[in-house]
Amino acid sequence: xxxxxxxxxxxxxxxxxxxxxxxxxxxxxxxxxxxxxxxxxxxxxxxxxxxxxxxxxxxxxxxxxxxxxxxxxxxxxxxxxxxxxxxxxxxxxxxxxxxxxxxxxxxxxxxxxxxxxxxxxxxxxxxxxxxxxxxxxxxxxxxxxxxxxxxxxxxxxxxxxxxxxxxxxxxxxxx
Amino acid sequence: xxxxxxxxxxxxxxxxxxxxxxxxxxxxxxxxxxxxxxxxxxxxxxxxxxxxxxxxxxxxxxxxxxxxxxxxxxxxxxxxxxxxxxxxxxxxxxxxxxxxxxxxxxxxxxxxxxxxxxxxxxxxxxxxxxxxxxxxxxxxxxxxxxxxxxxxxxxxxxxxxxxxxxxxxxxxxxxxxxxxxxxxxxxxxxxxxxxxxxxxxxxxxxxxxxxxxxxxxxxxxxxxxxxxxxxxxxxxxxxxxxxxxxxxxxxxxxxxxxxxxxxxxxxxxxxxxxxxxxxxxxxxxxxxxxxxxxxxxxxxxxxxxxxxxxxxxxxxxxxxxxxxxxxxxxxxxxxxxxxxxxxxxxxxxxxxxxxxxxxxxxxxxxxxxxxxxxxxxxxxxxxxxxxxxxxxxxxxxxxxxxxxxxxxxxxxxxxxxxxxxxxxxxxxxxxxxxxxxxxxxxxxxxxxxxxxxxxxxxxxxxxxxxxxxxxxxxxxxxxxxxxxxxxxxxxxxxxxxxxxxxxxxxxxxxxxxxxxxxxxxxxxxxxxxxxxxx
Numbered sequence: 001x002x003x004x005x006x007x008x009x010x011x012x013x014x015x016x017x018x019x020x021x022x023x024x025x026x027x028x029x030x031x032x033x034x035x036x037x038x039x040x041x042x043x044x045x046x047x048x049x050x051x052x053x054x055x056x057x058x059x060x061x062x063x064x065x066x067x068x069x070x071x072x073x074x075x076x077x078x079x080x081x082x083x084x085x086x087x088x089x090x091x092x093x094x095x096x097x098x099x100x101x102x103x104x105x106x107x108x109x110x111x112x113x114x115x116x117x118x119x120x121x122x123x124x125x126x127x128x129x130x131x132x133x134x135x136x137x138x139x140x141x142x143x144x145x146x147x148x149x150x151x152x153x154x155x156x157x158x159x160x161x162x163x164x165x166x167x168x169x170x171x172x173x174x175x
Numbered sequence: 176x177x178x179x180x181x182x183x184x185x186x187x188x189x190x191x192x193x194x195x196x197x198x199x200x201x202x203x204x205x206x207x208x209x210x211x212x213x214x215x216x217x218x219x220x221x222x223x224x225x226x227x228x229x230x231x232x233x234x235x236x237x238x239x240x241x242x243x244x245x246x247x248x249x250x251x252x253x254x255x256x257x258x259x260x261x262x263x264x265x266x267x268x269x270x271x272x273x274x275x276x277x278x279x280x281x282x283x284x285x286x287x288x289x290x291x292x293x294x295x296x297x298x299x300x301x302x303x304x305x306x307x308x309x310x311x312x313x314x315x316x317x318x319x320x321x322x323x324x325x326x327x328x329x330x331x332x333x334x335x336x337x338x339x340x341x342x343x344x345x346x347x348x349x350x351x352x353x354x355x356x357x358x359x360x361x362x363x364x365x366x367x368x369x370x371x372x373x374x375x376x377x378x379x380x381x382x383x384x385x386x387x388x389x390x391x392x393x394x395x396x397x398x399x400x401x402x403x404x405x406x407x408x409x410x411x412x413x414x415x416x417x418x419x420x421x422x423x424x425x426x427x428x429x430x431x432x433x434x435x436x437x438x439x440x441x442x443x444x445x446x447x448x449x450x451x452x453x454x455x456x457x458x459x460x461x462x463x464x465x466x467x468x469x470x471x472x473x474x475x476x477x478x479x480x481x482x483x484x485x486x487x488x489x490x491x492x493x494x495x496x497x498x499x500x501x502x503x504x505x506x507x508x509x510x511x512x513x514x515x516x517x518x519x520x521x522x523x524x525x526x527x528x529x530x531x532x533x534x535x536x537x538x539x540x541x542x543x544x545x546x547x548x549x550x551x552x553x554x555x556x557x558x559x560x561x562x563x564x565x566x567x568x569x570x571x572x573x574x575x576x577x578x579x580x581x582x583x584x585x586x587x588x589x590x591x592x593x594x595x596x597x598x599x600x601x602x603x604x605x606x607x608x609x610x611x612x613x614x615x616x617x618x619x620x621x622x623x624x625x626x627x628x629x630x631x632x633x634x635x636x637x638x639x640x641x642x643x644x645x646x647x648x649x650x651x652x653x654x655x656x657x658x659x660x661x662x663x664x665x666x667x668x669x670x671x672x673x674x675x676x677x678x679x680x681x682x683x684x685x686x687x688x689x690x691x692x693x694x695x696x697x698x699x700x701x702x703x704x705x706x707x708x709x
Contacts, residue, residue, distance in 0.1 A: 003291045003363050010359040014397045021401025021431060025416060028427050035494075040424075067420065108419045115494055128422065165420030170413050 035118075041109050041160075046121035049146040052086035058147050059083075062091060063161040070105070070166040072097040072133075085149040088123070095131070095164065096138040104171045105131045107141075107162045116158035119148040127162070130171065197699055206301070209293030210699065211278045214300050216596070218275025219589070221303060223665070225267030226582075228311070230658050232260040237654035239637055243644050253637035254322035255314060261325030265443065266350045267307055269577065272585045273446040274299075274357045277385050280592065281361060283690040283697060284379045286370025286706045291363040299356035306349035313339035313346075324635060326436070329417035329428040333409040344407040351396040351403075358389035358396075370689070372708035376467060379688055383470050384449030387477045391438045391445075394481075399435040402428065426491055433484035441480045444576060445473055447544075447584030448515055451537050453688070454591050455519055458534035459526030460685040465518040472511035472518075479508050489560045498557045505555035509548065516545055531683065532606040536587035539614055540580060547575030550625065565635075568628025574621045586613075586664065593668075594682045598696030599675030605667045612660035619653030 032040045060083055062076040077092040097103055109127045111117035126141035133139050198204045198213065208214060235256045239247050248256070278296065282289055290296045314320035316339040323331035332340060365386050369378070378386075405416040406428075415421020417428045448469075456463045463469065485493065485501040493501075519541050528534070550572040554560050563569060594600050623646045628634075632643045639647065678695040689708075693701050 002367050006363050006366060007292055007295070007359050010362060010393055014355050014359075014393050016397075017394055018397035018401050021398040021434075022405075024398075024431050024434070025405075025427065028424070028430060106420060108422070112492070113494075114492060163419065167420050170415075170421065173413055 040114075041111055041117050041120055041122065041127070045125070046123055048123055049086045049088055049121070051149070052084050053149050054084050056085050057082050058085060058151065058155070059157040060147070061157065061159040063159055064093065065161065065163040067163055067165045070164060071099045071103075072164075074107075074162070074164040076162075083147055085147045085151060088144060088146050090142055090144045093126070093141045093143060093162065094138055095133055095141065097133045097135060099135050101135045102168075103133050103135070103166055104168045105133055105164055106167050107131070107164045110161050110163070112159050112161070113155065116151065116155050119151040120158075120160065121146050121148055130167065207297065209289070209297050211282050211290045211293070211296065212596075212697065212699065214290075214296050215275045215278030215280075217300055218271045218278060221300075222268050222272035222275060222585075223668070225263050225271065225307065227661070227665075229260050229263035229268055230661060232256045232263065233654060234658050236260065237651040240639070240647050241651040243639055243641055243647075245638055248637070250637045251319060251322055254324075254635065255320045257635050258321045258324055259311070259314065262310065262321070263307070264577070265325065265439075266347075267303075269443050269581050269585070270354060271303060273385070273388070273443075274354070276381075276446070276450070276585070276588050276592075277357070277361050279596065280690060281364055281382055281385060282368070283693060283701055284382055284688060285365060285368060285373055286689050286702045286708065287364060287368035288700065288703050288705075290360050291368055292360045295356050296360050299353045299360065302349050303353050306346040306353065309342050309349070310346035313337075313342040316342070326432060327403075327406060328432070329406060329409065329425045332406050333417055336410060340410055341407065344403045347403045348400055351400040354392050354396050358392035361385050361389040362393075370702070370705040370708050376470070377708065379449075380452035380463065380466070380469055380473075381446070381449035384445045384452075384473050387473050388442050388445045391442050391477055391480065395435040395438040395442075398431065399439075402431045402435065405431075426488075429488045429491060430485070433487045434481075436487065437484040438477070438480040440576075441476055443581050444544075445477065447540065447581050448473060450584045450588045450591075451519060451540055454533050454537045454587055455522050456687065457591075457683050457685045458529055458531060458537075459523050460528075461522060461526040462687075463518070464521035464524075465514070468514055469518055472514040475511045476508060479504060479511075483508065486555055486560070489557050490564045502555055502557045506552065509552055512548060516541065516548075529684070531590075532601075532603060532610055533587045533591035533683075535607070535610045536583050536590065539610070540583045540587060543575055543579030543583070543617075547572055547580055550575065563628060565633055566628035567624045567632045567634055570634050571621050571624035571628060574624070578621065579617055583613075589668075591683075592690070593671055594678035595690060595693070595695050595697055597672050597675075598678055599671050600678050600682075601667050601671035601675060605663060605670070609660060609663040609667060612663060613657060616653050616656035616660055620650055620657050621653070623650050623653075 029040075060081045062079055062081075064074045064076055066072065066074050073094075073096040075094050075096075077094070081089060081091070083089055093107070095105060097105075106129065107127050109125075111120055122143060122145045124142060124144040126143065131139065131141065198210070199207070205213065205217060235248060236253065239245075239253055278290065281287075310320075316337070318337035318339060320337065320339055321327065321332075321343045323336055327343070365378070365382050405414070408414040409416050409418060409423075415423040417423045417425045419425065452463055452469060482504045483501055485497065486505045489498055489501070530538075550568065554563055554569065554572055590601065590606060627643055627646050627650070630643065632639050680694050681691045682695060683691075689702075689706060690697070692706070
């Protein structure tokens with residue numbers, strides 16, 4: 001029957017589009033990573049810097065947030081740095097947990113303006129990793145970085161923000 | 176209606192042969208029917224019911240906004256009303272109305288005996304009441320119904336949503352399945368069941384626009400089902416599609432949602448274009464100007480609709496290049512849309528116009544939809560949009576295109592084809608009252624919203640600053656008047672179904688097309704032998 005065949009074909013089209021909806025998730029991540037849109041920093045360790053550009057001075061600001069439900073504080077050692085492209089720097093982030101029991105936390109970075117994200121090279125970072133924090137204690141998490149010399153000329157200042165989430169429950173659920 | 180169905184048929188010889196094929200008796204007729212006319216009527220009645228339900232929610236919203244401060248409802252209930260009003264009107268009123276019209280008219284316009292997949296047609300209607308029962312019942316659950324806006328942005332719909340969100344997601348799934356099945360039916364019917372001689376470029380424009388709409392539905396409803404599923408698993412099963420803590424991204428929700436959402440906008444307006452293109456030539460007594468350009472314009476609007484989704488989210492933080500891309504693509508859509516509007520104007524040019532009720536609604540559509548299109552162009556401009564975003568300006572814009580656009584076109588269509596469906600003329604005096612009351616009140620309702628938005632009143636908020644009070648009183652009065660005017664519509668419909676002056680086969684003096692060659696009311700079975708098209 002011609003009707004059935006065509007209906008089946010259209011049904012397949014609908015199924016394919018359902019799959020496409022889910023395929024958009026990895027596509028979105030890849031797209032953001034390649035273009036550096038959305039302020040997503042590369043989730044990998046960069047090689048060290050080779051040379052420096054002393055003629056430029058870039059201001060990097062550090063902002064920290066704690067997500068709703070997190071019982072504690074999260075602070076950078078410095079809120080604002082003047083750096084030359086290629087110059088290595090270290091900023092320490094301190095987590096102070098007020099919870100009585102041990103928690104697992106994770107910090108998610110974001111860069112604004114988004115286009116600067118691709119030029120922030122982190123040689124050591126705690127971001128995206130699960131950080132076990134003992135109850136009523138503080139932990140220092142270092143982040144070493146430099147700014148790539150390819151940073152577009154019109155960017156003189158960018159902000160790196162970290163939001164710290166308490167992910168103990170999903171981690172416990174996962175077992 | 177049922178008695179006439181069996182006594183009048185298109186050709187005399189069919190009457191004897193098919194006399195036993197009349198509608199079944201009792202409730203079984205409606206439950207098990209596979210007849211496109213029965214299913215079309217059920218869709219239209221369902222849509223009218225949902226229009227009144229969604230309308231009463233709008234009345235709650237306007238009553239609360241009548242004065243500044245919180246008087247009648249709690250903010251959380253207010254949010255449930257804005258959310259449900261949107262969902263009910265989009266998925267319950269506008270879309271089923273178009274499917275109902277397609278069911279009634281497409282087979283009669285192309286000379287087919289019925290829809291191509293009648294059993295599926297029955298299913299696609301009957302799962303709809305269940306979807307809406309699920310969704311509306313969530314209002315009575317502990318914690319209340321969906322309160323995150325019809326766009327269900329994460330994390331509002333995941334992290335902060337009420338416990339009843341699962342019901343919302345499943346009802347969206349069922350509505351999606353229903354729309355997809357309806358769309359498949361339309362495509363297969365138009366593709367395979369056109370009468371001999373009806374080539375593609377002789378297809379009535381209502382069928383053309385619906386065919387393209389059906390492809391849009393098949394392309395994007397599954398994406399909506401997908402994104403709703405992700406919300407479901409994020410909320411209940413610990414995934415992190417949109418939760419930043421787990422490495423997901425809430426902005427991605429907006430991208431996927433609007434990848435569905437923008438074509439959805441055209442799903443709700445393309446069939447209107449078809450309706451207006453059917454009605455205008457009748458009352459201008461002139462063929463439609465630029466038929467083939469209308470077809471191409473419809474197709475290019477549908478194609479472009481996939482490239483503009485991010486204009487709903489300019490303020491989310493995109494690079495300038497992306498904002499410019501989406502801005503220019505959006506503005507590009509006004510070209511094919513302009514082609515349509517100018518074609519309609521050219522159809523009227525030197526026509527001999529008469530102003531029956533369907534024509535009045537069609538003319539109101541052309542003017543008011545164009546106003547909605549202009550405010551859309553203003554919103555398309557990225558720098559300007561930063562001011563308009565999430566204000567009443569946006570509310571004014573999409574109500575101009577959806578109420579005076581989509582809904583007015585449905586009313587035009589109902590008045591146009593009602594005599595064909597019932598066999599009676601409707602009460603023209605009452606119908607004109609309905610038109611003029613609606614026309615005046617709808618503008619009192621929505622036009623001042625532009626000013627509220629420009630002055631900075633945010634949407635979806637139950638309270639507002641004092642300086643907005645006067646205009647809100649005006650808007651609310653317009654709202655109540657528009658709501659009451661629709662009761663006239665219900666009276667006209669009930670009176671017309673129960674009786675009235677018998678309608679002729681052609682009904683309107685200038686009518687043209689296959690559906691007008693059938694007697695009024697259209698017999699239960701039509702075109703069992705395909706007509707010949709020259």
